[in-house]
Amino acid sequence: GAVVSQHPSWVICKSGTSVKIECRSLDFQATTMFWYRQFPKQSLMLMATSNEGSKATYEQGVEKDKFLINHASLTLSTLTVTSAHPEDSSFYICSARGFSYNEQFFGPGTRLTVL
Amino acid sequence: GENVEQHPSTLSVQEGDSAVIKCTYSDSASNYFPWYKQELGKGPQLIIDIRSNVGEKKDQRIAVTLNKTAKHFSLHITETQPEDSAVYFCAARLRNSGYSTLTFGKGTMLLVSP
Numbered sequence: 001g002a003v004v005s006q007h008p009s010w011v012i013c014k015s016g017t018s019v020k021i022e023c024r025s026l027d028f029q030a031t032t033m034f035w036y037r038q039f040p041k042q043s044l045m046l047m048a049t050s051n052e053g054s055k056a057t058y059e060q061g062v063e064k065d066k067f068l069i070n071h072a073s074l075t076l077s078t079l080t081v082t083s084a085h086p087e088d089s090s091f092y093i094c095s096a097r098g099f100s101y102n103e104q105f106f107g108p109g110t111r112l113t114v115l
Numbered sequence: 116g117e118n119v120e121q122h123p124s125t126l127s128v129q130e131g132d133s134a135v136i137k138c139t140y141s142d143s144a145s146n147y148f149p150w151y152k153q154e155l156g157k158g159p160q161l162i163i164d165i166r167s168n169v170g171e172k173k174d175q176r177i178a179v180t181l182n183k184t185a186k187h188f189s190l191h192i193t194e195t196q197p198e199d200s201a202v203y204f205c206a207a208r209l210r211n212s213g214y215s216t217l218t219f220g221k222g223t224m225l226l227v228s229p
Contacts, residue, residue: 108158
């Protein structure tokens with residue numbers, strides 16, 4: 001099956017610093033990648049959608065200058081949380097979809113804790 | 116936009132029993148319906164999906180049914196095992212569209228007791 005990896009799996013940082021999370025599709029080319037945020041006991045909240053080589057499309061209420069997304073290749077997307085604050089602490093999950101536009105596969109998630 | 120309702124929010128069953136989770140969707144144009152299983156601290160895992168041209172799909176102990184007219188679809192797990200305990204999410208999307216995104220239900224926490 002299709003595999004999506006994320007790095008790091010968890011990160012703790014100080015308030016005001018920036019954190020970068022990587023998402024890779026290991027065995028398929030991801031034309032579209034998605035970034036989600038999930039709070040405890042809640043569903044997945046889509047933050048942004050990115051197509052390779054294009055600017056990301058952000059969902060309403062998501063600050064594009066705070067959550068920088070880069071999708072430079074068909075196998076790699078990055079999410080940078082800039083000037084992180086405690087309220088940014090959450091579980092961030094990436095997802096990837098290939099050329100078929102059908103199945104969408106998720107990474108294992110990254111637990112971000114901002115002190 | 117699409118709206119997906121999922122019920123129940125929690126479901127407790129005894130090992131060996133069947134479990135059924137139901138979802139309804141609002142956009143009749145949606146034609147792709149995946150189900151994901153999420154274990155604690157992990158990302159969602161695609162367990163089964165169904166396209167709108169099919170009414171039912173099975174994969175071992177898991178089955179999904181779709182009623183396009185009523186706009187609802189269900190996940191059926193038979194002979195449940197403790198390792199089936201997890202949160203299950205249904206979703207809906209317009210298939211074969213590079214610009215559409217999954218709309219998720221709120222999730223069902225399934226607890227299978229030994």
